[in-house]
Amino acid sequence: EAGVAQSPRYKIIEKRQSVAFWCNPISGHATLYWYQQILGQGPKLLIQFQNNGVVDDSQLPKDRFSAERLKGVDSTLKIQPAKLEDSAVYLCASSLDGDRGRRNTEAFFGQGTRLTVV
Amino acid sequence: AQSVTQLGSHVSVSEGALVLLRCNYSSSVPPYLFWYVQYPNQGLQLLLKYTSAATLVKGINGFEAEFKKSETSFHLTKPSAHMSDAAEYFCAVSTPDTGRRALTFGSGTRLQVQP
Numbered sequence: 159e160a161g162v163a164q165s166p167r168y169k170i171i172e173k174r175q176s177v178a179f180w181c182n183p184i185s186g187h188a189t190l191y192w193y194q195q196i197l198g199q200g201p202k203l204l205i206q207f208q209n210n211g212v213v214d215d216s217q218l219p220k221d222r223f224s225a226e227r228l229k230g231v232d233s234t235l236k237i238q239p240a241k242l243e244d245s246a247v248y249l250c251a252s253s254l255d256g257d258r259g260r261r262n263t264e265a266f267f268g269q270g271t272r273l274t275v276v
Numbered sequence: 277a278q279s280v281t282q283l284g285s286h287v288s289v290s291e292g293a294l295v296l297l298r299c300n301y302s303s304s305v306p307p308y309l310f311w312y313v314q315y316p317n318q319g320l321q322l323l324l325k326y327t328s329a330a331t332l333v334k335g336i337n338g339f340e341a342e343f344k345k346s347e348t349s350f351h352l353t354k355p356s357a358h359m360s361d362a363a364e365y366f367c368a369v370s371t372p373d374t375g376r377r378a379l380t381f382g383s384g385t386r387l388q389v390q391p
Contacts, residue, residue: 162319191378200280200366200381201320214378249319255377264310265379267319 162268164250170274176238179271183252190227191265192235193249201249207233240275247272278303278369282382290390295354297385299367309350310368311341326350362389
């Protein structure tokens with residue numbers, strides 16, 4: 159079974175520039191998550207999709223971050239304009255659960271995109 | 277609200293010694309609890325999970341954890357450390373009964389294994 163794919167693996171940009179990350183979840187997984195992991199900290203949820211609808215984006219800085227999940231499969235996360243404090247690893251994860259009956263399936267993580275803002 | 281506290285940002289053990297990584301949680305409803313491992317420049321890999329069944333959970337690579345409701349703890353243990361266990365370990369909680377399946381992570385514990 160193929161895992162969660164993310165690209166690019168590394169990105170360096172100047173502050174105020176824009177950047178986009180791409181995630182392809184495991185086939186058939188209804189739920190997709192984007193997490194931000196700042197160096198030395200645990201991952202923090204940015205946004206959760208179920209199919210192509212947003213379940214939770216309460217911690218997404220909406221003035222600069224946006225995300226979409228077209229057709230309930232791939233997802234992109236965009237930052238515009240980037241700030242120095244956005245330097246982090248952006249992790250995408252997916253899980254099978256798509257209804258109340260499948261609540262305890264694990265989340266599978268991609269390798270992440272390491273963003274450096276200079 | 278749910279939260280996780282991992283005691284000790286760094287733990288160092290000798291090869292062959294007991295590994296104990298501490299995790300305490302806070303949740304107003306029955307939690308699901310997880311331990312993930314992260315190797316350098318890699319994503320997170322699930323070690324084990326507690327989902328309201330047996331309180332002693334066995335995972336991969338010889339790790340296990342025990343859910344103790346009275347202590348609100350979910351500590352991770354391994355009887356004998358191996359050099360390959362050196363990594364960052366994250367405890368996480370979710371509360372699916374509230375509809376919140378997303379994981380809330382602790383700040384992590386870096387495990388060093390000395391030869």
